[in-house]
Amino acid sequence: MPVVSAPENPLDFEGAAIAVGHYAGGEQTSWLAKLDEGLGGAISQLRTAGEFKGAPGELVTLFHPQGKTKRILLFGLGERSDATTARAFQACAAAAKELAGKDRPRVAFYVEPTWSPALQASGLAGALVGSVGQDLYRKEKKRFPFAELAWAGGSDATLARGQAVADGINLTRRLVNEPPDKIYPEAFADRAVEAGKEAGFQVEVWDEKRLARERCGSLLGVAQGSEKPARLVIMEYRGRGDGPWDVTLVGKGVTFDSGGYSIKPTDGMKTMKCDMAGGAAVVGAMHAIAREKLPVNVIGLVGLVENLVSGSAFKLGDVLTARSGKTIEIHNTDAEGRLVLADVLDVAIERGAQRIVDLATLTGACVVALGTDITGAMTNDEAWYGEVKSAADAAGEWIWPLPMFKEFGDQIRSEVADIKNVGEGRWGGAITAAKFLEEFVQGKPWVHLDIAGPAFLDAPKPWLDAGGTGCMVRTLFQLAESLGDARRE
Numbered sequence: 001m002p003v004v005s006a007p008e009n010p011l012d013f014e015g016a017a018i019a020v021g022h023y024a025g026g027e028q029t030s031w032l033a034k035l036d037e038g039l040g041g042a043i044s045q046l047r048t049a050g051e052f053k054g055a056p057g058e059l060v061t062l063f064h065p066q067g068k069t070k071r072i073l074l075f076g077l078g079e080r081s082d083a084t085t086a087r088a089f090q091a092c093a094a095a096a097k098e099l100a101g102k103d104r105p106r107v108a109f110y111v112e113p114t115w116s117p118a119l120q121a122s123g124l125a126g127a128l129v130g131s132v133g134q135d136l137y138r139k140e141k142k143r144f145p146f147a148e149l150a151w152a153g154g155s156d157a158t159l160a161r162g163q164a165v166a167d168g169i170n171l172t173r174r175l176v177n178e179p180p181d182k183i184y185p186e187a188f189a190d191r192a193v194e195a196g197k198e199a200g201f202q203v204e205v206w207d208e209k210r211l212a213r214e215r216c217g218s219l220l221g222v223a224q225g226s227e228k229p230a231r232l233v234i235m236e237y238r239g240r241g242d243g244p245w246d247v248t249l250v251g252k253g254v255t256f257d258s259g260g261y262s263i264k265p266t267d268g269m270k271t272m273k274c275d276m277a278g279g280a281a282v283v284g285a286m287h288a289i290a291r292e293k294l295p296v297n298v299i300g301l302v303g304l305v306e307n308l309v310s311g312s313a314f315k316l317g318d319v320l321t322a323r324s325g326k327t328i329e330i331h332n333t334d335a336e337g338r339l340v341l342a343d344v345l346d347v348a349i350e351r352g353a354q355r356i357v358d359l360a361t362l363t364g365a366c367v368v369a370l371g372t373d374i375t376g377a378m379t380n381d382e383a384w385y386g387e388v389k390s391a392a393d394a395a396g397e398w399i400w401p402l403p404m405f406k407e408f409g410d411q412i413r414s415e416v417a418d419i420k421n422v423g424e425g426r427w428g429g430a431i432t433a434a435k436f437l438e439e440f441v442q443g444k445p446w447v448h449l450d451i452a453g454p455a456f457l458d459a460p461k462p463w464l465d466a467g468g469t470g471c472m473v474r475t476l477f478q479l480a481e482s483l484g485d486a487r488r489e
Ligand code: BES
Pocket: 257, 259, 275, 332, 334, 335, 336, 337, 361, 362, 363, 364, 365, 367, 422, 423, 429, 452, 453
């Protein structure tokens, strides 16, 4: 979606629609004043009559029959003092979603000239994300992404940043929204290779033979039940040349999770194409980071399998040997994500990982704990967690810590093998899963992000269609940006 800068006076814009941001109370922009004048005072009258208050998410359409652009969408930004990147993203996304309900090829956004570059980039990213839906295979589309978006204010660099982040999010959403018959391990790996060519990072793909040679017995144990062979994708981006990795991103890429022999009921299984959302977020973030040429070295790894049932599938009681040498007794084949990540983390460390963030739709228990909008964060290193948390706060995404007391680790001891793949009973399931992962990080600073809640929407939000959300792409991009800034200082 090409982004251009909009003319200074909104009355000069020629296109299908103008979206104009409006704060609740307080001073309004000169753009609004000009539009109000062109509309014979319609906007101020609406405000005085209490028909439009400028609350976040509020939308009112006006028509300007004499104007170069006839449709004006007023959208609320909330209180000026509450301006955050999250609100900028959501408000602009809500307006874009509304406008993209019909084919409107050229639209302009006039939001707020005094916004910081971070707010401008977030607003623009929101506008570009909100206009894209999940109707990939419908003949009659519900959402029509703009052919061109004109954005008022903000430097070229700011616009490029917003666009790179939006493209990363939309790439992630697309990978999640594509059905599991289209996105299986090899297909996902092909998409990652394409993304690398497009944005400028190296991609290496390990096939099932290489995975076997590398003794990835834990990942391959899960893949065993599917006719689709497993893959491991390794993406390398060097934005500051030689030297160590500034950050290592690891993603769960279960392209479909039936649960295996611990099979899921239909209701729990029907959206399990989303079980590669962590891996998709890693690809989306790599794409955005490389496109923006951030001055950091980032390596991203995604373990790709399909968790199915067949005569060759892994079973309860099986003992798998992970790449690290640890043996794992299987007590539940639906606790498969941690088995995949165990081997991917081991490869990551061999490749020189120093500071790790893993992303995974890992546990329903995390959704029970924190709800569907918040990412659970678990760590072995408070300082590294602090950096990830600051990035999430700045990016406008919600993460919240869960404790990692040693007692949770005691629950995964096995009588038969070194560890087993689930805790005793279901309580604290997000934490026992994280404790399992911790067994494979060799004490490296590590943050585990459980995105089982926010990765996928069952129902639409005012600012986003249902389906994949692209959550954590903004946070990962922000983290890479902050690490790059820290290096320059
Ligand atoms: N992919 C699921 C977790 C999940 C649940 C993701 C809901 C998105 C939405 C994961 O592989 C899983 O099945 N976890 C089990 C773990 C249990 C068997 C210990 C779960 O949460 O029930």
